[in-house]
Amino acid sequence: MKLNGLTAVLLLAGLPLCSIASPYQTLARDAENSARWGLLGSAAEQYRAILADPSLSASHPRARLALAKVYADALDYPAAKAELARLKQDAPDSAEAKEGAKLAKRIAKKLKAHTFGGRVAVARVHDTDTANASAGMTQDPSFDDEDDEDMDDMAFEDDDSLDDLLDDIDLDEDDLADDGEDEDDDTAPTPVAKPKSTVHDNRWQAAGSLRYGYGFDDRGSRWNLGANIAQARQDDRDELNRQTWAVSTGPTFVIPAWRLKINAAVTYLQLYKDHQYDLSSTIWSLGASHKLNRVLELYTRYNYENRGLENDSPLDIEVDTFKVGTRFKPTGKDSFDLSYSPKVEDNDKRNKDKEQEGWKISYARKLPWDSFASVAYSRRHTDFKHDPSGKEEDETKHVVTLGHKLTTDLVMTVSYEHKDKDSNLPGRDKNNESTSLGLSYKF
Numbered sequence: 368m369k370l371n372g373l374t375a376v377l378l379l380a381g382l383p384l385c386s387i388a389s390p391y392q393t394l395a396r397d398a399e400n401s402a403r404w405g406l407l408g409s410a411a412e413q414y415r416a417i418l419a420d421p422s423l424s425a426s427h428p429r430a431r432l433a434l435a436k437v438y439a440d441a442l443d444y445p446a447a448k449a450e451l452a453r454l455k456q457d458a459p460d461s462a463e464a465k466e467g468a469k470l471a472k473r474i475a476k477k478l479k480a481h482t483f484g485g486r487v488a489v490a491r492v493h494d495t496d497t498a499n500a501s502a503g504m505t506q507d508p509s510f511d512d513e514d515d516e517d518m519d520d521m522a523f524e525d526d527d528s529l530d531d532l533l534d535d536i537d538l539d540e541d542d543l544a545d546d547g548e549d550e551d552d553d554t555a556p557t558p559v560a561k562p563k564s565t566v567h568d569n570r571w572q573a574a575g576s577l578r579y580g581y582g583f584d585d586r587g588s589r590w591n592l593g594a595n596i597a598q599a600r601q602d603d604r605d606e607l608n609r610q611t612w613a614v615s616t617g618p619t620f621v622i623p624a625w626r627l628k629i630n631a632a633v634t635y636l637q638l639y640k641d642h643q644y645d646l647s648s649t650i651w652s653l654g655a656s657h658k659l660n661r662v663l664e665l666y667t668r669y670n671y672e673n674r675g676l677e678n679d680s681p682l683d684i685e686v687d688t689f690k691v692g693t694r695f696k697p698t699g700k701d702s703f704d705l706s707y708s709p710k711v712e713d714n715d716k717r718n719k720d721k722e723q724e725g726w727k728i729s730y731a732r733k734l735p736w737d738s739f740a741s742v743a744y745s746r747r748h749t750d751f752k753h754d755p756s757g758k759e760e761d762e763t764k765h766v767v768t769l770g771h772k773l774t775t776d777l778v779m780t781v782s783y784e785h786k787d788k789d790s791n792l793p794g795r796d797k798n799n800e801s802t803s804l805g806l807s808y809k810f
Contacts, residue, residue, distance in 0.1 A: 391423050403662065410437045414434040428464070488806065489572065493569050494800070495801075496567075500801055501799075502599065568603050571600050572597070574595070574596065577593065579593075584621075588619060590617070591616065595614075606640075617631045617632030631654075636648040652670045652671075663693065664693065685712070692706030720753045721750070
């Protein structure tokens with residue numbers, strides 16, 4: 368069939384806009400799509416087919432590096448190391464070999480028999496109602512950026528469950544019962560209540576953590592030991608000074624066939640408030656995470672906490688917490704996290720028994736010039752199921768954080784948090800705005 372002149376001109380005009388993929392590019396694109404969406408077995412077969420084709424020998428270094436990444440994604444570290452060794456042998460001076468050396472270094476850190484690490488942080492915080500401020504410190508987000516040279520903390524990337532655990536433990540100021548607000552009686556409170564006066568105050572916060580891991584197989588399984596200490600000192604409200612320390616230990620098991628990690632831990636925590644021993648907790652935890660593909664991970668955890676409150680009215684509290692969530696990292700510069708967490712507290716004082724449910728969504732973005740930004744929103748509903756007044760509370764938090772890496776390990780952050788706690792009882796609504804400037808150093 369002959370083409371008329373106009374058709375020929377249109378085709379010729381379109382030639383510069385069209386490109387013909389090489390056989391390797393076509394095959395590699397299909398394999399990469401399989402790997403990205405979790406079809407790792409299929410991706411590995413496709414890359415092995417490329418390596419078995421002599422006509423594609425010029426592309427073998429790229430295919431071998433990609434195959435090593437697939438094995439690493441599948442948590443099959445011995446196979447990944449074997450492919451990287453073959454890559455170094457076949458093409459020692461190639462760009463792929465240099466990138467493979469970085470991957471080999473990260474894998475080696477995950478498989479080291481002994482790993483150590485830690486973090487120290489300090490922050491200056493201003494609160495508009497310091498008695499209702501959050502006790503935690505800003506955490507730096509993590510990204511899956513393969514071009515990031517800062518991989519020294521990879522071995523501890525999955526072992527920081529102690530930090531997460533402490534975030535889940537709600538050391539509610541009301542539970543310390545210093546104000547007598549929730550005394551254990553069976554009479555409803557007077558309907559008219561005066562709201563508490565808000566007090567602006569500044570505080571210094573400091574925190575430190577240490578981690579040790581002992582690797583006991585070639586899959587990345589390890590026994591973890593951790594210790595945390597944190598202190599907050601007010602400029603004016605000395606009665607709100609607090610110090611917390613915690614130790615934790617337990618194993619993490621890696622099951623490559625299911626891309627599954629299971630971790631168990633026991634944690635002991637003590638809190639001192641205004642230089643007086645107030646609270647001790649023992650927490651038993653069981654958690655798991657499953658990476659569906661390169662961009663999506665599911666996780667869950669159950670905590671059983673036995674809490675002892677030592678003050679003028681000693682209390683024993685049992686807390687059951689369940690948490691389920693997902694992490695979505697569509698690129699190496701974006702990270703989403705969504706979680707839902709119900710909790711039940713059984714208190715010696717029945718009118719303080721709680722049923723809670725809450726959820727949180729956060730987004731972090733890696734910015735140019737070694738900077739990042741994150742936003743988070745959380746909401747929690749609390750039902751004091753045996754309180755004679757029918758007390759219920761809704762708490763919301765909005766958090767915005769900007770951070771900048773001053774060096775590889777030193778990070779500066781500026782953070783703003785707005786916290787509202789709405790009660791169905793008159794005069795019990797609370798809110799606080801916190802602004803903070805912090806520094807953290809990882810080692």
